[in-house]
Amino acid sequence: MPIADHDEFTGEEVRLALRNPGMPLEALRRPVTPIGMHYVLVHFDVPVIDEAGHDLVIDGRVERPLTLGMDDLRARPAVSMPVVMECAGSGRAHLAPRPVSAPWHEEAVGCAEWTGTPLRPLLEEAGLLDDAVEVLFTGCDRGLDQGVEQDYQRSLPVAEALRDNVLLAYAMNGQPLPPPHGFPLRLIVPEWYGMASVKWLRSITAIPEPFDGVQQTVLYCYRRSEDDPGTPVTRKRPRALMAPPGIPEFLSRIRHVPAGPCVVVGRAWSGGTAIRRVELSADGGRTWAAARLDDPAGPHGWTGWSCAWNATEPGDHELWVCATDADGDTQPLAAADVWNQGGYGVNAVQRVRVRVD
Amino acid sequence: MPIADHDEFTGEEVRLALRNPGMPLEALRRPVTPIGMHYVLVHFDVPVIDEAGHDLVIDGRVERPLTLGMDDLRARPAVSMPVVMECAGSGRAHLAPRPVSAPWHEEAVGCAEWTGTPLRPLLEEAGLLDDAVEVLFTGCDRGLDQGVEQDYQRSLPVAEALRDNVLLAYAMNGQPLPPPHGFPLRLIVPEWYGMASVKWLRSITAIPEPFDGVQQTVLYCYRRSEDDPGTPVTRKRPRALMAPPGIPEFLSRIRHVPAGPCVVVGRAWSGGTAIRRVELSADGGRTWAAARLDDPAGPHGWTGWSCAWNATEPGDHELWVCATDADGDTQPLAAADVWNQGGYGVNAVQRVRVRVD
Numbered sequence: 204m205p206i207a208d209h210d211e212f213t214g215e216e217v218r219l220a221l222r223n224p225g226m227p228l229e230a231l232r233r234p235v236t237p238i239g240m241h242y243v244l245v246h247f248d249v250p251v252i253d254e255a256g257h258d259l260v261i262d263g264r265v266e267r268p269l270t271l272g273m274d275d276l277r278a279r280p281a282v283s284m285p286v287v288m289e290c291a292g293s294g295r296a297h298l299a300p301r302p303v304s305a306p307w308h309e310e311a312v313g314c315a316e317w318t319g320t321p322l323r324p325l326l327e328e329a330g331l332l333d334d335a336v337e338v339l340f341t342g343c344d345r346g347l348d349q350g351v352e353q354d355y356q357r358s359l360p361v362a363e364a365l366r367d368n369v370l371l372a373y374a375m376n377g378q379p380l381p382p383p384h385g386f387p388l389r390l391i392v393p394e395w396y397g398m399a400s401v402k403w404l405r406s407i408t409a410i411p412e413p414f415d416g417v418q419q420t421v422l423y424c425y426r427r428s429e430d431d432p433g434t435p436v437t438r439k440r441p442r443a444l445m446a447p448p449g450i451p452e453f454l455s456r457i458r459h460v461p462a463g464p465c466v467v468v469g470r471a472w473s474g475g476t477a478i479r480r481v482e483l484s485a486d487g488g489r490t491w492a493a494a495r496l497d498d499p500a501g502p503h504g505w506t507g508w509s510c511a512w513n514a515t516e517p518g519d520h521e522l523w524v525c526a527t528d529a530d531g532d533t534q535p536l537a538a539a540d541v542w543n544q545g546g547y548g549v550n551a552v553q554r555v556r557v558r559v560d
Numbered sequence: 561m562p563i564a565d566h567d568e569f570t571g572e573e574v575r576l577a578l579r580n581p582g583m584p585l586e587a588l589r590r591p592v593t594p595i596g597m598h599y600v601l602v603h604f605d606v607p608v609i610d611e612a613g614h615d616l617v618i619d620g621r622v623e624r625p626l627t628l629g630m631d632d633l634r635a636r637p638a639v640s641m642p643v644v645m646e647c648a649g650s651g652r653a654h655l656a657p658r659p660v661s662a663p664w665h666e667e668a669v670g671c672a673e674w675t676g677t678p679l680r681p682l683l684e685e686a687g688l689l690d691d692a693v694e695v696l697f698t699g700c701d702r703g704l705d706q707g708v709e710q711d712y713q714r715s716l717p718v719a720e721a722l723r724d725n726v727l728l729a730y731a732m733n734g735q736p737l738p739p740p741h742g743f744p745l746r747l748i749v750p751e752w753y754g755m756a757s758v759k760w761l762r763s764i765t766a767i768p769e770p771f772d773g774v775q776q777t778v779l780y781c782y783r784r785s786e787d788d789p790g791t792p793v794t795r796k797r798p799r800a801l802m803a804p805p806g807i808p809e810f811l812s813r814i815r816h817v818p819a820g821p822c823v824v825v826g827r828a829w830s831g832g833t834a835i836r837r838v839e840l841s842a843d844g845g846r847t848w849a850a851a852r853l854d855d856p857a858g859p860h861g862w863t864g865w866s867c868a869w870n871a872t873e874p875g876d877h878e879l880w881v882c883a884t885d886a887d888g889d890t891q892p893l894a895a896a897d898v899w900n901q902g903g904y905g906v907n908a909v910q911r912v913r914v915r916v917d
Contacts, residue, residue, distance in 0.1 A: 233739075239741065243581075251586075346816075450604060
């Protein structure tokens with residue numbers, strides 16, 4: 204990935220931003236992210252797919268290859284659950300120098316209710332052979348990246364693919380999947396960053412050695428330098444975000460808040476574990492106030508939080524918010540603390556500029 | 561609006577792009593733009609509105625002020641129609657120097673099917689008084705722009721507000737309006753650029769003098785220089801767009817097409833008139849091939865087109881497409897030909913980079 208050493212953004216970054224929307228942060232006031240407010244990342248083009256002709260093939264190192272149509276999948280047991288979907292690149296734009304890719308600040312997230320059928324029973328029906336080590340998921344989207352022409356593909360280790368919470372989803376918020384979210388079928392891997400939840404899913408292949416495609420071994424790895432072999436990006440790191448209080452200025456997005464007591468609200472999450480603590484600072488991290496936590500929206504949804512802030516002093520302020528998860532992992536204060544070549548997992552505390560009038 | 565004199569983009573522009581998605585241009589392959597692929601421009605924040613408590617007030621210079629709930633509006637005669645919605649700022653990013661605002665290239669467009677009740681009979685029931693010269697529409701979104709705190713407001717001259725095609729819309733593609741598109745109610749002014757189609761509509765006020773709010777008199781005016789009083793932005797200028805052929809490279813978005821015959825497809829539109837001609841050039845405008853036109857999708861929808869291109873020569877090409885409407889208006893070849901301070905109506909021909917492999 205090219206690296207930019209300046210504050211301004213390239214035309215490529217702007218074009219990626221225009222076709223890959225973030226979630227407007229005021230959507231954090233809503234427990235479920237509506238279709239049209241949820242972030243989207245599409246590597247290549249959104250394919251046009253006729254549902255009637257769309258089959259899912261399960262093959263490779265299995266005893267009984269399967270081919271299922273959409274009606275077959277919908278006839279199977281269905282599960283619905285809220286899942287926080289987040290792009291691994293969320294936070295990338297705060298890095299300096301900055302990897303040139305989708306220039307997410309912290310808005311590459313959403314929490315929708317996904318409906319589908321669990322993957323595990325299907326893999327059990329197909330019968331994974333003993334030499335299967337990974338399960339490879341292939342989408343219908345095709346293009347070039349890192350110089351390689353490819354269908355979008357990602358794998359999971361067998362143990363991860365067999366987790367009970369992995370779904371083959373055909374509905375989002377009770378509607379058929381919108382095209383940018385994978386119509387008619389996508390994988391949902393609730394604990395991982397979004398790159399694992401392959402969209403426009405057409406095949407599931409049990410493979411006898413680890414997948415080495417570019418989306419797995421070149422991209423989506425934490426690397427401190429170009430010759431660092433790196434470690435794979437997997438589960439979401441903890442993050443809290445606030446719905447920016449008050450009202451915005453159009454261009455700067457600076458928030459204007461009347462002087463007086465104010466309640467700041469938001470949501471927090473972490474991949475595969477609960478949120479233990481959310482804290483708010485209005486003095487650059489010198490002091491932190493503990494937020495009140497709501498009950499989480501299921502094991503893979505987000506946790507609402509609220510925190511009083513007494514906006515007594517007119518002038519410019521910056522609000523910071525920081526989450527700690529049940530494993531004790533806390534967000535770093537600065538993006539530089541988690542700098543890496545691809546700009547993944549940059550979960551530094553959110554900072555929102557507020558002007559008290 | 562500040563002006564940028566360089567190719568790179570500011571942080572403000574990128575943040576606006578991330579929260580205001582364009583339509584991914586592959587959506588031009590679809591006759592109706594799905595929710596989640598249609599462009600969105602939100603000046604302030606998307607408000608959270610409880611439909612049960614949302615009233616529309618019709619007041620000002622009328623004989624009988626009216627207050628209508630959403631059920632009242634849905635009980636009235638309903639009309640559904642495809643409408644091309646386009647931001648007046650689409651094309652702005654091609655200008656040099658460039659007004660700093662939403663950095664649209666040409667993707668700020670979509671064609672959905674909107675359902676609602678015509679405005680005219682409601683204005684007739686309220687009874688416009690003789691001194692009413694404009695009708696002012698107020699949304700629920702509030703913020704600051706050009707130094708002024710405001711609700712988003714735009715007006716129409718009475719004669720424009722009384723046109724039969726102006727709707728109060730409560731559904732998009734057969735669904736309740738998604739929040740970024742104005743839930744629960746928005747105006748649809750089919751011939752004009754999108755700024756006229758006020759979202760989250762809460763009041764309609766007949767006024768005895770022209771509205772002079774910043775969204776009407778400071779923004780959305782064609783001005784050649786800062787001291788030019790300017791002329792108002794109204795109807796959409798003609799534009800054709802192609803669905804980029806072949807497959808994309810992730811970062812550059814350069815298209816890769818196999819050598820051989822290729823059919824390029826797209827859509828074209830113009831505000832208030834039909835499309836007469838669409839032409840494609842593969843040699844920088846020296847020669848143009850006439851595209852075949854489909855029947856238009858109603859008077860306010862777009863017109864599909866297709867044009868053969870024989871991609872015989874391997875290497876880099878640029879495809880240009882140009883529309884001419886029934887009034888004889890043709891797209892300019894260069895954005896500079898329609899430069900203006902706000903970057904509005906920049907309908908220069910689309911240029912798509914294609915690599916023949």
